[in-house]
Amino acid sequence: MTSDDQSSAGPRRSAAFRIAAVVARPSLNLLMGKDWQRMERLPSGGYIVVANHVTELDPLAVAHAVYMGGNTPHxxxxxxxxxxxxxxxxxxxxxxxxxxxxxxxxxxxxxxxxxxxxxGGAIIIYPEGTLTRDPDLWPMRSKTGAARLALTTGAPIVPITHWGVQDFLPPYAKAPRPLPRKKYRLNVGETVDLDDLRDQPLGRHVLAEATERIEDALTSGVAELRDEEAPDHIWDRALRQRVPRRQVHPDE
Known part of the structure; x- marks a missing residue:
């Protein structure tokens, strides 16, 4: 578990970032307990975060961890x-x-x-493009934007998964449920290995392969946090059902 005083040295933060942190951090600490795992996996330089998306409060929870890990979230x-x-x-x-x-x-x-x-900043991307539509809140099929950005810039991709934020603010809820006080878990996964794809032409197959690796990393991370087996199929938003995992993505 990581506490707020364990942030490491990172890029210089602007006054705007420091002001935002002064407001957001105490509020988040008051509203929810947290259990951050494997924070040491966060790189020291610039990187891309991919995260699962369950509720509208996810961005603050993930940005909080990134900020306290010594980076600036974007x-x-x-x-x-x-x-x-x-x-x-x-x-x-x-x-x-x-x-x-x-x-x-x-x-x-x-x-x-x-x-x-x-x-040295961190770019946070939700590859699913919106809150998951999976009935059981598993990560659904991703779009290729995160993979494209990583392969174009050469930046590493770090999966950050979380579970429990939805207990405080359920998906599409109009009001939070603060009592009893909730606690969420967050895990930093291993960097997604794209080394074998970086020197290849940025075509459909390469983007599909990179995106599938991102999907697998997010699903595995959520499964670990939930202590459950992930489903064999993945939710396809366009088809409104789970489909076999394959290297075909809707935005290609």
């Missing part, structure tokens, strides 16, 4: 949010990453992501 956000006066300034101050849909401008997102990684 998320992908719609570029339209950066155009809102106050919110946009806050996002830029925290150096969050705009997701630009226009193909002519999409390279700007990659530029910011690369800057974050070069500065």
């Amino acid at each position: 998320f992908l956000a719609k570029d339209s949010l950066f155009k809102i006066p106050v919110l946009g300034a806050a996002l830029r101050g925290l150096k969050q990453i705009p997701v630009i849909r226009d193909q002519r401008e999409s390279h700007k997102s990659l530029t910011v992501a690369q800057e974050v990684l070069d500065e």
Whole structure:
């Protein structure tokens, strides 16, 4: 288990990050207990986090662990949010990453992501793209974005899984359930091995293989936290059912 005073030395944090932490950390510590496991696996430099997505509070729980591990957490956000006066300034101050849909401008997102990684920051991505639709809350089929970013930038991918946050705030719930006080578990997995794929052309097969490894890492991590066997099949959001694990992904 890791406590808040065990953060390691990391990249210099901006005033915006320090202010956000002053507000968020005490609130999270008050609302939920935590059991963070294998925090020593977090790299010292820039890296990409992939995490399972069960409830709307997940980003704060994962970012808390990343921050206390000595890094600065960064998320992908719609570029339209950066155009809102106050919110946009806050996002830029925290150096969050705009997701630009226009193909002519999409390279700007990659530029910011690369800057974050070069500065030793951590980019947190939810490969499923949304809260899991699996009836039993297992990770569902992932999109290829996290794999593409890792293979493009050369950054390592670290899976972080958690279980128990949904007891405090169930999926799609309008209000939390603070009493009795809940406790969640979080585990840092081993870096996803993509070394054999990094020198290959970034085609469909390579992206599918890398994405399947990410899916397997997240599913294994959740299974360990739940102390259960994971299902043999994986939930496909498009088909609304579990399907055999295979190297075919809906966004390819």
